[in-house]
Amino acid sequence: MLIIFIHMALTAAVLGTDFWCRRKSTANRRATAASSLPHSDFKSPAELRNPALGALLVTIAVMAGGALSLWPMAVSALCFVGFTALRLGLLRMTTTAARRSYVMRYASALDVPKIKSARIALYFTEPRLATPYQATMWLEPLIALNEPFVILLKERKHLKHFPKSDLYEVLLVSDMPANTPFLPDSTEVVFYVNNCMANLNVIKANPNVTHVQLLHGDSDKPPSYNPMSAVYDHLFVAGEMAIDRYARNGVAISPDKFRIVGRPQLAAPQNSKASQPPSTGARKTVVYMTTWAGMFEDSNFCSLPQAHDILHHTVQSGQPIDVIFKPHPVSFRDPSWSDVQAKVGAATAALPAGVTFRMADPSEDPFALYEAADVLITDISSTVIDYLYTGKPYIVTNPHDYTDAFLEAYPSVEGGHLAAPDAANLPELLADCLGADQLAAKRIKLRLYAFGDFGRPQQEAFQEACHALLKSQDLPQKKPLAEQQAA
Incomplete structure (x- = not known):
């Protein structure tokens, strides 16, 4: 009986070890990836990847167990221990070799024709984000250029969020040694979508490339007039409102750096919601979206601590509405x-008759929710300005009891109603938004100020600005990556 038990334990150990080694090998490959191209992955030894070797040990164990004798079992156990030690040693050496070969494999990815010919790059880093939504929101506008480009990621966890495309590949620069150039030789323009300090290293290391800040939204909050913006060659902004915002807040930037491109993610309204008051009696959709608290108090406009009051007064407003609540993605990691x-x-x-409520899935596209909404309730943020493009009514939350003097620095609020700090006036504000809509004319005027491309075909202004940058380049030939590293 003891021999049978040993036999079963040995067989299970062989199978478990074989499975663990192959899984660990796959994890190491992903953890040391140099790009989204499979050919740049480190190839593990066959002893780690081949399940036939594990099956051979299982066969030995089964044959030994069939003899129901201690000596065959001992031989089988010794084979298992020896082979396991070999695989674990190979696994450790493989991991070391994969890390050491990273730069060489990265350089091999640069020789792929799609990457070798790419004149545009998008650099993204933001370790605090679970998903790279700041960058992925720009994929469609960049793909629409019909120009090959590369995406440079600092965090590997974000790679899985970039779908396969014929126009771009993703390069992972997380393991790149300090001061090592990593742009393809063909790069003429690098886009950025936030003001992370790591951007400065890329700019400093590539003085012959045009560096353009896109940002991931246009808002009246401090990130949209960050003094760091002055380091970029150009700032792509939605409209005159964005340009005036820098000057209004004392950030001096040369006017020739700005390019008005609208918000290429936003489609012009195609339905009557944008220009006419909603019809009486029809069910409407109210979307409530929050921003995140940010890193500093002067940029904290988040209404999340009051979300229950806002939603209570919304669902109890007496309107037949469908309510959708979408918190900012970072909110799910908030301790509260x-x-x-x-x-x-x-x-x-307890919802009144005729009212429905649901929490939006974190992956739901905010732009799709803008289209679905008849009224938006939101914090001071880029969401206000993005939604302003639709022409539909909105309500701005007031978690800190803003004064009139304070709100002068936030012109986007003028196009919407301002909620009370306790949100108790939401029923009457919703009644106006879904009825007379008294702020419609003011909202249309503000929209023209915020979006310099309004009325033009979607993405036209953005494409013109991108193509103008590419046509203007007359750059000296850069040295190949290997020569730069040697220097």
């Missing part, structure tokens, strides 16, 4: 999220 979630659940547990 569980408490917020519980309070929101309590506030929406």
